[in-house]
Each structure stands twice: as C-alpha cells, then as structure tokens.
Amino acid sequence: MDHPFAITLDVGTSRANKTGSWRTELPMYVHNQPPCNQGCPAGEDVRTWLYEAEEGGDAYERAWRKIMEVNPFPAVMGRICYHPCETGCNRGQVDEAVGINSVERFLGDEALRQGWTVSVDHPSSGLxxxxxxxxxxxxxxxxxxxxxxxxxxxxxxxxxxxxxxxxxxxxxxxxxxxxxxxxxxxxxxxxxxxxxxxxxxxxxxxxxxxxxxxxxxxxxxIGRRAYLPAGAASHVVDAVSLLHELGDGERPLLGRRVAVYGGGNTAVDAARTAMRLGAADSVVVYRRTRDKMPAHDAEVREAEEEGVRFTWLSSITQVEQGSLTIERMELDETGFPQPTGVTEELPADSLVLALGQDxxxxxxxxxxxxxxxxxxxxxxxxxxxxxxxxxxxxxxxxxxxxxxxxxxxxxxxxxxxxxxxHGRSAPRTEVRSPAAFEALNTWYFADAPRAHRPLLEAVRRSSTFDEVVQSLDADHALYEARRCMSCGNCFSCDNCFGVCPDNAISKTGDPDAPYAIDLDYCKGCGLCAAECPAGAIRMVPEEI
The missing domain is CATH 3.50.50.60 (FAD/NAD(P)-binding domain)
Structure with missing residues (x-):
C-alpha cells in the first residue's frame, strides 16, 4: 500500500546475538481509540475505513462496506452530518483536521454511481x-x-x-x-x-x-410556539411546518421581507429557504450573541454569503401586519441576555418561529x-x-x-x-484507550493542507435549491483519505521493522497483525515504540 505522507525506513542492521534476556520491558502493538471514532455518534470505525480508502480504486468499495456495517446513509451523512469526528481529529493540531465527512460523501456517491448493494447476513429468524x-x-x-x-x-x-x-x-x-x-x-x-x-x-x-x-x-x-402579542392580520408560521411543506413539494408564500426568530440550525435553514422562495430581505433575530448561537458556523457563514442578515441581542415583543417590534438586549455579569426597554421596528411580511421542536x-x-x-x-x-x-x-x-x-x-x-x-445480553462495545496526540510522531507525516469541498457561487445559491456544497473529485478524496495519521493503530509503514537495531521484528503478511516480535532478540530498548508514527506500540513491563 502506498502511504505518501509517511516516511518509510529500511532495515539497517543484521541479527547477531540473542539479547532477550537483557529485557525489563517489551513492546506491544496496541489498537487504541482514535478521536474520530470516539466522536462519531453513529459508531463508525472511521480510522479503518479511511485506511481502506487510502488505496483508492477497488478499495473504495471495501471502505464503503465498512461504513455500511453501522451506517446505511454514507451519501446522506456525507452531506448533512456536522462531523463531530473532525472536531477531535489529531491532525487538526498539525494543520487541519482530515476531511472525514468529505471522503464519506465521496464513498457514498460512488456506491450510488456503481450500484453497490448490501445483503441480509443471517437466515430468517421468523420473528x-x-x-x-x-x-x-x-x-x-x-x-x-x-x-x-x-x-x-x-x-x-x-x-x-x-x-x-x-x-x-x-x-x-x-x-x-x-x-x-x-x-x-x-x-x-x-x-x-x-x-x-x-x-x-x-x-x-x-x-x-x-x-x-x-x-x-x-x-x-411539532414546532414550539411562543406567546407573542400579534395582530389579527399578522403572518406567523413555524419553521417545522415551513420545511415540511417544502418536503411535500409545496412553495409557501412568505412575502418579500421575512424574519426568523431563533438561533439553531433550523432557524438558519428557514432564513436561507426564505431567500430561495423570493424574499428580498431575510433576517434572523436572536436574543444572544453569535458566539452563543447553537447553529453551526459553516451554516451561518454560508447564510451570510447568500445575503441573510443577523440581528443579535434582540427579542421580539410584538407582531403586526408588515412589521415586528424588537427589544434590544444586553448581557448581564453572568453573560445572560436581559431586556433594555429600547425597542425598534423591523419591517417583515411574515415571521417564522424556529424555537425548537417537541x-x-x-x-x-x-x-x-x-x-x-x-x-x-x-x-x-x-x-x-x-x-x-x-x-x-x-x-x-x-x-x-x-x-x-x-x-x-x-x-x-x-x-x-x-x-x-433471542434471550441473551447485547454485546458490549469494546473500551479502548484513547489515541492521544502526544503519542504520535507527527514529523513523520509530510505537510498536506486540507482539500476543501467547493461551493456554488453565492449569487446562484440564494436563488435556487441546487445543492450548495459540492463533492470532492476522486483525486482529492484519495488525497484527503491519505492525510489520516492512523492514530493509535498500525498502518504497516515498516518503521518498527526498519529501526529495530536487533532485527527482532519481522513481517508476517497478515493484514490484521503485520509484524511479529522475536523475544529471543528483542532487548526492550523501546526504539520501535518511540519511533512509531501512529503511537501504535507501547512498552509494558516484562512478566517474570
């Protein structure tokens, strides 16, 4: 397998004397828990399927099938998941996190293009x-x-x-x-x-x-409602109903000036949708500051690029036909917004409530x-x-x-x-030690800036429901997969094999356990553990 971002060392010495009797510690290959795996709510073994994807070509299907063991929606999640797997990615402390979500989307789209299918694994239970x-x-x-x-x-x-x-x-x-x-x-x-x-x-x-x-x-x-004094002719809808109508193929009439009340991703979706439905002005009213907004930063940035406005530290106190009354808020000593009594009018033909769901x-x-x-x-x-x-x-x-x-x-x-x-206990998830950044030897990995997915032009985005975020092409998906540092798990780079001064490490040809340690020759010097790029070897006390 070609791993372009890790240096491979060659064997430099030959076997001489049996030195195993000198040892007080011995090296052990470990399978630690990478932060990407730990962060995935779906339970994906991210490190393993990225490792498969690094080969490209036919290996893409193996990577996809690894995802499909736990997640039947790689093409969907590659678009809508907010990728907490990337938040803890150790590569982010080197340059930028691996674009895990981008590669997952590429694999999901490739499966749809190629027509890959899955099958039933067990005989019928009759249940x-x-x-x-x-x-x-x-x-x-x-x-x-x-x-x-x-x-x-x-x-x-x-x-x-x-x-x-x-x-x-x-x-x-x-x-x-x-x-x-x-x-x-x-x-x-x-x-x-x-x-x-x-x-x-x-x-x-x-x-x-x-x-x-x-x-x-x-x-x-069910969209949550809030008591807001409203005139009989005011137009108030909830974001859940608005987006549901769109899902049914309808195009709700919101008018030219639309206000959205809330600060989550649904609020941002509603505001961006209003622009696509013909609103000339779409504004999100939120009672806190941007840094407290639960909506994801990427969604907010894209909305701003499309012309959506945000009014921070504001609360709606009255709804009338054609306008809203908003009250300015200020933060108290605890950072909680408090009313100031200062109000102003905000022109709005309709108000969309995005205050949560039940x-x-x-x-x-x-x-x-x-x-x-x-x-x-x-x-x-x-x-x-x-x-x-x-x-x-x-x-x-x-x-x-x-x-x-x-x-x-x-x-x-x-x-x-x-x-x-079947009257038995469900299998328990194996608990593994975390693969810490400090255990990696990052200097073994070449500089590799992240490949970001392209976006449609903002002017086109705001007037069409065409997909905003585009997919990586095959070359960039392969490149992005190879940025993975395989944290806490062996990726067969041969460094341990090459640096061992006693040639105590041999290749097995087994992909699940690619190296074996001959304890007759290993003197426990720890060089293999110290030089493992992925932190996949640790020294343990010799049992007497």
Whole structure:
C-alpha cells in the first residue's frame, strides 16, 4: 500500500546475538481509540475505513462496506452530518483536521454511481419487529434488524420516508434523489414500508400485527410556539411546518421581507429557504450573541454569503401586519441576555418561529411500563423502555438531536432488540484507550493542507435549491483519505521493522497483525515504540 505522507525506513542492521534476556520491558502493538471514532455518534470505525480508502480504486468499495456495517446513509451523512469526528481529529493540531465527512460523501456517491448493494447476513429468524417512524433512527434500526434476519415493518404517518432528513433539511443541503436511493437500498433488503399510517394505540398495533418487538422513533415534528402579542392580520408560521411543506413539494408564500426568530440550525435553514422562495430581505433575530448561537458556523457563514442578515441581542415583543417590534438586549455579569426597554421596528411580511421542536407522544398514553419525563421517553443503555420488548430512539429519547445520533440509536437498539428476542445480553462495545496526540510522531507525516469541498457561487445559491456544497473529485478524496495519521493503530509503514537495531521484528503478511516480535532478540530498548508514527506500540513491563 502506498502511504505518501509517511516516511518509510529500511532495515539497517543484521541479527547477531540473542539479547532477550537483557529485557525489563517489551513492546506491544496496541489498537487504541482514535478521536474520530470516539466522536462519531453513529459508531463508525472511521480510522479503518479511511485506511481502506487510502488505496483508492477497488478499495473504495471495501471502505464503503465498512461504513455500511453501522451506517446505511454514507451519501446522506456525507452531506448533512456536522462531523463531530473532525472536531477531535489529531491532525487538526498539525494543520487541519482530515476531511472525514468529505471522503464519506465521496464513498457514498460512488456506491450510488456503481450500484453497490448490501445483503441480509443471517437466515430468517421468523420473528416480526415493528418500527414506528421512518426517520434516520427508524430506518437505521430497520436496516440492521433486516440484516439480522428479522421481518421488519416500518409504519410512517407522512406520505414519504425520511423523517427530518426529508422534512427538516432543505434540498439545497440534501438532494432528494440521494436520500431516496439510500432509503431504497434499505427497502431492498425486504423491509416493508407502510406510508400514511399513524399509530394511535401501540398495544393494539402490536397485537394486530403479531409483532414480537417494537422500536419507536417518531421524531420531534411539532414546532414550539411562543406567546407573542400579534395582530389579527399578522403572518406567523413555524419553521417545522415551513420545511415540511417544502418536503411535500409545496412553495409557501412568505412575502418579500421575512424574519426568523431563533438561533439553531433550523432557524438558519428557514432564513436561507426564505431567500430561495423570493424574499428580498431575510433576517434572523436572536436574543444572544453569535458566539452563543447553537447553529453551526459553516451554516451561518454560508447564510451570510447568500445575503441573510443577523440581528443579535434582540427579542421580539410584538407582531403586526408588515412589521415586528424588537427589544434590544444586553448581557448581564453572568453573560445572560436581559431586556433594555429600547425597542425598534423591523419591517417583515411574515415571521417564522424556529424555537425548537417537541415530540407527539400521545400514542403512548396508557402503555404500561413506558415512562415519559419532560417530553422524552426513558430508555436503558440498550435503548429499551420500561416495557419489555419495546425500544425507542432518535429525538424522542434524551440525547442530542441530530440525524447521526439517531442512526447510532437505531443501530444500538437493533442489537438490543435482537438480543432480547433471542434471550441473551447485547454485546458490549469494546473500551479502548484513547489515541492521544502526544503519542504520535507527527514529523513523520509530510505537510498536506486540507482539500476543501467547493461551493456554488453565492449569487446562484440564494436563488435556487441546487445543492450548495459540492463533492470532492476522486483525486482529492484519495488525497484527503491519505492525510489520516492512523492514530493509535498500525498502518504497516515498516518503521518498527526498519529501526529495530536487533532485527527482532519481522513481517508476517497478515493484514490484521503485520509484524511479529522475536523475544529471543528483542532487548526492550523501546526504539520501535518511540519511533512509531501512529503511537501504535507501547512498552509494558516484562512478566517474570
């Protein structure tokens, strides 16, 4: 394998005397947890699939299949995930984090282009599982359960599958043909999808369908309202409804001047959508400062480039036809915004409320064992509720709310469902030591500035729903994969083999354990551990 960003050393000495008896410590190859793996809510083994992708060509399919073990949406997540895997990337302390999300999108798109498919891994279990909700969490669980051999039926109240991926994320961020293709791949495993069906009585639905277990993932589809004094002719809508209408193919009428109240990603999406629907002025009103805004920086920057304005430290106090009254805020000594009594008028034909979302859990009323606390369902570490055989995930359980988190919930719940159906405990995730930056020898890696994905021109973006962020081409995707430093894991660079002064290290040809240490000759000098670029060797005390 060619690793252009790591220097390879050659063998320099020959074997002489057996020196193993001198040793007080011996080297051990380790598999530590890279920060990218640790940061992925979906549970991807990022380091491994990047390692596969470094070969390019036919290896791309191996990399894609590694992702597909835990995440059935690489092309979708390569577009909408806010890549927490990159936040902790050790490469970021050298130059810039590896563009993990960019490579994932490239692999997902390549799979769609090439028509790669997955298959059911296990024989039919003869067991039936109900999934309520066809959002990222429900679809993820259905995918994993189908591959485990279970008969899965998804019921979804909306006319199309996708949940917040379809009804909460605008098309300029996620083209619908990409979403539809990855959903269809799941359905091709034999998953049954019933659209336009609302579950109102969980017990009755399970009994009538003779389901052996259920996974609930209804999402948070109700926009929160706020009491704002409003005139009879004022036009106030919530962002959830606005984006849902777009998902159904409608074009809501907002007028030429649109205000959006809120500070999250949904608020930014609504403001950018308003521009694309013909607004000449789209302004986000937020009661805090930009550094406290929960929306992601990249989304805010792109919105500003497209002409969206932001009014910081402002609160809306009155809504009238054609205008809003906003009150200026100021930060107190604790950094919390306080009203100042200073008001001004903001022209606006409509106001979009983006103040958060809640889950409709009325269908769980009267279901024994299921506990609802502050609008979310209590689950254990296997995602099972207090009702045996009923699991839940996604936005309806306590956790961060994102598609990637939902996918992770679906995967964990599927493992829990499968274990419960077979009367055994679900497998536990292996706990590995973190791969710290201090253990790396970064001077072995050549300078390699990050390859960023191109954007459409801002003027074109604001007037069309064409996809904003473009994909890396094959050359740049390969380059970006090779920027990975394989933190805490061997990548067969041959440095240990080359620097060992006693030739105690040999190549095995086994990709899972590429080197062997001959303890008759290893004197425990630690040179291999000290010079390992990835920090994949540590010295341990010799057992007597």
């Amino acid at each position: 039936r599982v109900l999934v309520v909700g066809a959002g990222p969490s429900g679809l993820s669980a259905a995918y994993q359960l189908a591959r485990l051999g279970h008969a899965v039926t998804i019921v979804e109240s909306a006319p199309k599958a996708g949940g917040m991926m379809r009804y909460g994320i605008p098309e300029y961020r996620l083209p619908r043909d990409v979403l539809d293709a990855e959903i269809q791949r799941i359905l091709d495993l034999g998953v049954r999808l019933e659209l336009g069906v609302t579950v109102t009585d969980l017990d009755a639905t399970m009994r009538e369908g003779r389901y052996d277990a259920a996974f609930l993932a209804v999402g948070a589809q 889950t409709d859990l009325r269908f769980l009323e009267g279901v024994a064992g299921i506990e609802v606390d502050h609008g979310v369902v209590t689950v254990d570490d296997q995602m099972m509720t207090g009702r045996p055989g009923v699991f839940a995930g996604g936005d309806m359980v306590p956790d961060q709310r994102s598609a990637t988190v939902g996918i992770g919930h679906g995967r964990r719940a599927a493992a829990g469902v499968d274990a419960w159906l």
